Amino acid sequence: MFTSRLRSPAVTARVGLWLGIAFGLCFVTGLISHYAQQPSHPIPFPTSPSWGYRLTQGLHVTSGVAAIPLLLVKLWSVLPKLFEGLPLRDPRALLLTGLERASITVLVAASIFQLATGLFNAAQWYPWTTFSFRTTHYAIAWVAIGALVLHIAVKLPIIRDALTSDIEVVTHDRATATSPGPLSRRALVRTTFAAAGVAVLATAGSTVPWLRRVSVFAVRTGEGPGGVPINKSARAARVEESAMSPDWRLDVVVGGTTTSLTYADLRAMPQHTVDLPIACVEGWSAQGTWSGVRLADVLRLAGATTDREVAVTSLQQAGAFRRTTLPANFAADDRTLLALDLSGEQLSLDHGFPCRLIAPNRPGVLQTKWVSRLEVDA
Ligand SMILES: Nc1nc2c(c(=O)[nH]1)N[C@H]1C(S)=C(S)[C@@H](COP(=O)(O)O)O[C@H]1N2
Ligand SMILES: [Mo]
Numbered sequence: 001m002f003t004s005r006l007r008s009p010a011v012t013a014r015v016g017l018w019l020g021i022a023f024g025l026c027f028v029t030g031l032i033s034h035y036a037q038q039p040s041h042p043i044p045f046p047t048s049p050s051w052g053y054r055l056t057q058g059l060h061v062t063s064g065v066a067a068i069p070l071l072l073v074k075l076w077s078v079l080p081k082l083f084e085g086l087p088l089r090d091p092r093a094l095l096l097t098g099l100e101r102a103s104i105t106v107l108v109a110a111s112i113f114q115l116a117t118g119l120f121n122a123a124q125w126y127p128w129t130t131f132s133f134r135t136t137h138y139a140i141a142w143v144a145i146g147a148l149v150l151h152i153a154v155k156l157p158i159i160r161d162a163l164t165s166d167i168e169v170v171t172h173d174r175a176t177a178t179s180p181g182p183l184s185r186r187a188l189v190r191t192t193f194a195a196a197g198v199a200v201l202a203t204a205g206s207t208v209p210w211l212r213r214v215s216v217f218a219v220r221t222g223e224g225p226g227g228v229p230i231n232k233s234a235r236a237a238r239v240e241e242s243a244m245s246p247d248w249r250l251d252v253v254v255g256g257t258t259t260s261l262t263y264a265d266l267r268a269m270p271q272h273t274v275d276l277p278i279a280c281v282e283g284w285s286a287q288g289t290w291s292g293v294r295l296a297d298v299l300r301l302a303g304a305t306t307d308r309e310v311a312v313t314s315l316q317q318a319g320a321f322r323r324t325t326l327p328a329n330f331a332a333d334d335r336t337l338l339a340l341d342l343s344g345e346q347l348s349l350d351h352g353f354p355c356r357l358i359a360p361n362r363p364g365v366l367q368t369k370w371v372s373r374l375e376v377d378a
Pocket of ligand 1: 228229230232321350352365366
């Protein structure tokens with residue numbers, strides 16, 4: 001069994017190096033995304049650059065997708081290890097081998113869990129109903145990265161050796177790995193990197209416009225009104241009636257005192273235009289030209305100062321994103337609008353009519369649509 005010379009540490013180390021880089025990038029950008037979505041920030045999350053989250057979340061999803069072929073080939077290359085016998089006679093060696101295998105089991109399980117749940121989430125397929133995606137994906141990320149660091153530390157000597165010698169060198173090969181495979185090691189590694197490259201192109205298209213045509217994996221390639229895709233429709237959010245109602249008001253509650261503004265009131269205020277992206281946590285993003293009123297102007301009109309966080313509530317009655325918290329530095333930023341128009345046209349119902357929040361460097365999931373209420377402490 002397992003006689004192929006392709007299953008060699010020389011291959012494992014090369015693919016593993018790039019898998020490690022992809023995991024590291026994915027981990028760091030994931031931490032950023034998790035932090036950005038916290039309701040409050042001990043260290044303020046910056047509002048600039050406006051495209052920051054677009055970049056980090058695009059990298060997060062892309063590096064995660066690239067990791068899939070890398071992980072598959074890496075696991076394939078070490079498969080024989082699964083069948084190696086345990087050193088049963090030597091208790092010390094048995095303990096060490098046992099610990100190493102346990103840590104690898106944790107690493108493999110956590111990695112597969114992260115890549116699978118991430119992929120499902122990006123495809124907007126939620127087979128899980130019993131746990132929160134974000135909390136779980138975040139917790140297991142620490143498990144995966146901890147196990148990865150341990151794994152690299154244990155394997156460092158052999159990794160260094162394998163990476164500094166020619167790929168065809170057989171020093172670290174198993175004794176039984178003697179038959180040449182159907183392709184050379186170099187070709188196998190190149191094919192693996194090419195597969196990761198294809199996966200990157202196929203995903204990055206949801207963020208990079210000119211790549212859209214080749215992006216078979218990009219989940220939201222359909223153009224919506226104003227060149228911005230639609231995530232949740234007004235129908236799905238069950239707001240069609242309330243959003244179209246002539247009774248719609250924007251209630252601005254400042255320390256218990258409510259100021260109600262009509263749509264015409266908002267239209268009569270000074271209008272501003274900003275170019276800001278919608279950058280979805282699922283990895284797709286699109287730039288839009290938004291016009292409307294500055295959130296800070298609305299707050300001041302209602303007698304609020306702009307140094308407080310703002311609770312933003314949607315007409316939507318159910319769902320996790322109906323109510324979001326806008327940190328004080330976002331509320332004060334001049335680019336943060338209650339948008340009434342997209343691309344010079346009245347906001348479509350699906351993009352959040354009568355008005356939606358649009359702020360710089362903010363996860364798409366927090367760019368609340370169909371806003372009906374703002375609340376600030378006095
Ligand atoms: N009320 C409400 N606002 C919402 C959502 C929602 O489900 N309900 N989805 C959010 C998500 S996940 C994204 S990515 C953006 C997408 O905005 P768009 O549909 O206008 O592109 O809206 C956000 N605003
Ligand atoms: Mo989103």
